[in-house]
Amino acid sequence: MAEEKTMKEIVSLLKRRGFVYPSSEIYGGFGASYDYGPLGVEMINNIKNLWRADVIRAHTQVVEADGAIILNPRTWEASGHLGSGFADSLVECQQCHHRFKEEEIKDQQCPDCGGKTTEPRSYNLMMKTFVGPVENTQSQAYLRPETCQSIFLNFRLVTDSMRMKLPFGVAQIGKSFRNEINPKNFLYRQREFEQMEMEWFTPEAEAKEWFEYWKERRLQWYLDLGLKKENLRLYEVPADELAHYARRAVDVEYKFPFGWHEIEGIHNRGDFDLSNHSRHSGRELKYSDADYPEPFYPHVIETSAGVGRLMLAFICDAYQKISGGRDQESQRSEEVVMQLSPKLAPVEVAVFPLMKKPELVAKAKEVFEQLKFSFRVQYDETGSIGRRYRRQDEIGTYLSVTIDFDSLKQQDVTVRDRISMKQVRVEIKNLPSALKQFLTKGSFNEG
Ligand code: GAP
Numbered sequence: 001m002a003e004e005k006t007m008k009e010i011v012s013l014l015k016r017r018g019f020v021y022p023s024s025e026i027y028g029g030f031g032a033s034y035d036y037g038p039l040g041v042e043m044i045n046n047i048k049n050l051w052r053a054d055v056i057r058a059h060t061q062v063v064e065a066d067g068a069i070i071l072n073p074r075t076w077e078a079s080g081h082l083g084s085g086f087a088d089s090l091v092e093c094q095q096c097h098h099r100f101k102e103e104e105i106k107d108q109q110c111p112d113c114g115g116k117t118t119e120p121r122s123y124n125l126m127m128k129t130f131v132g133p134v135e136n137t138q139s140q141a142y143l144r145p146e147t148c149q150s151i152f153l154n155f156r157l158v159t160d161s162m163r164m165k166l167p168f169g170v171a172q173i174g175k176s177f178r179n180e181i182n183p184k185n186f187l188y189r190q191r192e193f194e195q196m197e198m199e200w201f202t203p204e205a206e207a208k209e210w211f212e213y214w215k216e217r218r219l220q221w222y223l224d225l226g227l228k229k230e231n232l233r234l235y236e237v238p239a240d241e242l243a244h245y246a247r248r249a250v251d252v253e254y255k256f257p258f259g260w261h262e263i264e265g266i267h268n269r270g271d272f273d274l275s276n277h278s279r280h281s282g283r284e285l286k287y288s289d290a291d292y293p294e295p296f297y298p299h300v301i302e303t304s305a306g307v308g309r310l311m312l313a314f315i316c317d318a319y320q321k322i323s324g325g326r327d328q329e330s331q332r333s334e335e336v337v338m339q340l341s342p343k344l345a346p347v348e349v350a351v352f353p354l355m356k357k358p359e360l361v362a363k364a365k366e367v368f369e370q371l372k373f374s375f376r377v378q379y380d381e382t383g384s385i386g387r388r389y390r391r392q393d394e395i396g397t398y399l400s401v402t403i404d405f406d407s408l409k410q411q412d413v414t415v416r417d418r419i420s421m422k423q424v425r426v427e428i429k430n431l432p433s434a435l436k437q438f439l440t441k442g443s444f445n446e447g
Contacts, residue, residue, distance in 0.1 A: 003257040010257075010319055011186055013336060017395050019043065019315075019346075020187065031191055032183035034308070039395055042346035042376060044194070044307050047314070048173055050343060051196045054221050055171055055303070062169035062198060063162055067150025069175060070131065073141050075149050078280035079273065081126055085244025086145065090123040090181055101181050127177040127191070143177035148197045148302060152273040155201075155285050165289060166298055167202040167210065173307070185258050187308035194307040199269075201287070201298040207268060210301045215250050215266045218303050222252065222263075226341040227317050231255040235262070245272045252305075254313040263313050264305035271297035314344055318396060326393070326421060339419065340396035342439045347378045347397040349435055352388050354404040356381050364403040367413065367428060371401075374432055375439075393418055399438055401431070 014020040019040035023033035036044060056062045076082045089102035095115025102120040110117055127143040130136075144150075151158075151170045158170055173196045183189045202210050215234065222232055237249040247270045251262040274285045274297045286295035318340040326335055342348055351368045353360035361381060368379045378397070380388050385402065392400055402414045413431065416423045417438060426434045 006257045006316075006319070007186065009321075009336075010315060013319075013394065014040070014315070017391075019395075032180075032189075033192055034187060034190065039346040040311070043314075043344060044311055046344050046346070047307055047310055048196065050225065051173075051221075051305075052171075054217070055169075055196075055198050059169065061164070061167065062171055062200075063158065063164070064171050064173075065151060065154065065158065066172060066174060067147070067154065069144050069177075070129065070141050071144060071150060071153065074280060075153060075277075076126065076142055078276040079149055079152075080244045080276070081142075081145055082124070083244070084122065086126065087122045087124045088181055089120040091117040091120050093117050099181055104182065123179075123181065125178045125180065127179050145178050146176055146197070146304070147172045147174045147195045148199055148304070149273070151197075151199045152277055152285070153281075155274060155277075156283070159287065165291075166287060167200060167206060169198050169200040171196070171198040173197075185256070185261075187312040188256065188258075188261065190308060193309075195304060196307060197302060197304045200301040200303075202301065203292070203296070204271070204299045207270075207299040207301060211248065211250075211266065211268050214301055214303050218264060218266060218305075219252060222254075225314065225344060226339075227254065227313065231317060233260070235260075243267070245269050247272075254317075256313065256316055263309050264303065267300075267302040267304065269300040269302055271299055273300060274298065314340065335390060335393065337393040337418065338396035340398075342398035345396040345398055346376065347392065347395060348376045348399065348439060349378075350388070350392045350397050350400045351377060351379050352385060352400060352402045353381050354385060354402055359408060360403055360405070363407055367401060367403060367431065370428070371432060371435070375435060389416070399435060401435075 017039060018037035021035045021037055022029045023035045024030040056064055080086065090099055091102050091105060092099045093110035093113060093115045094117065096110060096113040098110060098112050100111065105111060105117055108117045126145050129141055129143060130139045131141045132139050151172060158164060174194065175192060176195045177192050180189055180191050183191055200210055200214060219232065219234065223229060231254055233253050235251040235253050237251060242249055246267045248268040250266045252264040253260045254263045278285045287298050288295035315338065318338045320337045320339055322335050322337060326337070349371060351364055351371065353364035364379065364381070368377060371377045380391070389400060398418050400416045404414065407413050412425050412427045414423050415426050415434065415438065
C-alpha cells in the first residue's frame with residue numbers, strides 16, 4: 001500500500017540522516033523504543049522551544065515547572081491511574097501469542113494469524129519500578145504516565161512562592177511512560193515518550209471560555225508552523241470515550257499516512273485533580289484570595305501534546321518526493337525534499353565551498369565561523385555541489401550558502417533557498433542580516 005511505503009521511506013530517511021534510530025539496535029532493538037540522533041535532537045529542541053515561546057512566553061501568566069518522574073505512589077491512587085480508568089482490555093492469540101487491545105480485534109479472531117483469542121483481561125498501563133534495595137509492595141512505585149500530576153501536587157507551592165493569581169498556567173515538558181500493549185506506527189505510539197503539557201487554572205465560571213481560547217490557540221500554532229490545513233482537524237471526544245479525569249475533550253487530529261489520529265488533547269479536567277489530591281493527602285489545595293468570597297478549587301483546562309508525535313506529523317507533512325529531480329545538476333530519477341518550516345528545520349543554513357580547493361575551503365570556514373553563533377549552521381565540503389544541495393533538501397535545510405571563486409574577488413556568496421531554488425548574491429559583510437531576513441520571510445519569493 002502507498003501509505004505503508006511512505007512510512008517505510010520516512011522511517012528509513014530519518015535513520016539514514018541521523019534523526020531517529022531504533023533504540024538498542026545492535027541488540028535487535030527494544031520494545032518499540034527510539035533514540036533521537038543529532039538532527040532529531042535539533043528538531044525536537046526547536047519544537048519544544050516554539051511551544052515554550054507560544055504557550056509560556058506569550059502568556060505572562062504561564063510559568064514552567066519540572067517535576068520528578070517517580071512521585072509518591074499515592075499520587076496515582078488519587079489521580080485515578082491505579083484504578084480501571086487507566087487500564088486497557090488485553091487479549092492474547094492462543095496460536096501465535098501476539099497480544100492486542102480488545103478493541104483491535106473482531107469475533108475473537110487474531111488479526112495476525114486468524115487464531116482464536118483469549119477472554120479479555122484488564123491490564124494497567126503504568127510502568128512499575130522499585131525504589132530502594134528491597135523489592136516488595138512497600139517499595140513499589142510507578143514511572144509517571146502523564147507529566148501533569150506534579151503540577152497539581154505543587155499547586156500550593158507554586159501559587160505561594162510565585163504569588164500567582166487566577167487565571168494562570170503551569171507548563172511542563174518531560175518524559176512519560178506507558179506500558180502500551182501494542183506500540184505502533186513508529187514515534188506515534190511509544191512506551192517512553194515526551195509530553196508538553198500546560199495546566200491552566202481558572203474559576204469554574206470562566207472554564208468554558210478558556211477551553212475555547214486554548215483550543216483555537218493550539219490549532220493556530222500548528223498552522224503557523226506550516227502543517228497543511230487539510231491535514232488538521234478538531235475532534236470532539238464523545239462522552240463515553242472521555243478519559244477518567246475529563247469533563248470535555250477536543251483532540252487536535254492530524255492525517256498521518258496511516259490515518260487520522262490525535263496529536264494533542266485539550267481537556268477540561270474540572271476540579272478532579274485538586275479535589276482528589278486534597279482528599280487523599282489531607283492537605284487542602286483550595287485557592288483563596290481577597291477577590292473571591294471564599295476558598296475554592298479552580299478548574300483546569302489542559303493542553304497536552306507528545307513531542308515525538310508532533311515531530312512525526314511535521315515530518316510526514318513536509319516529506320515530498322519529486323520525480324525527475326529539481327534542477328539541471330540532478331542526475332537522479334527521484335528526489336526527496338523536506339519542506340519544513342525554517343523554524344523547525346534542524347539546520348537553518350548550510351555553508352559550502354564550491355570545490356575542495358584550499359582557498360575556497362578557508363573562505364567557507366571563515367563564513368561558517370561568522371554565522372555559527374547566530375544560526376543553526378552546517379558546514380559541508382564533501383561530494384559534488386549538487387549532491388550537497390540534495391542532502392540539505394532531504395533534511396529540510398532552508399538556505400545554502402556557496403563560496404566560489406568570485407567570492408574571493410568580490411567578497412560575496414551565493415544564497416539558495418530550498419523552496420524556490422532561486423539563487424541570489426549577497427555581500428559577506430551583510431550575510432547575517434540578509435539570512436535573518438530570508439529566514440523570517442520563509443522564501444525569496446515572498447516580498
Ligand atoms: N495529561 C493528559 C494526557 O496525558 P493523553 O491524551 O493521554 O492526555 C496527550 O496524551 C498526548 O500525549 C497525546 O495527544 C499524544 O500526543 C501524547 N501521547 C500519549 N500517549 C503516547 C504514546 N504512547 N506515544 C507517544 N505519544 C503519546
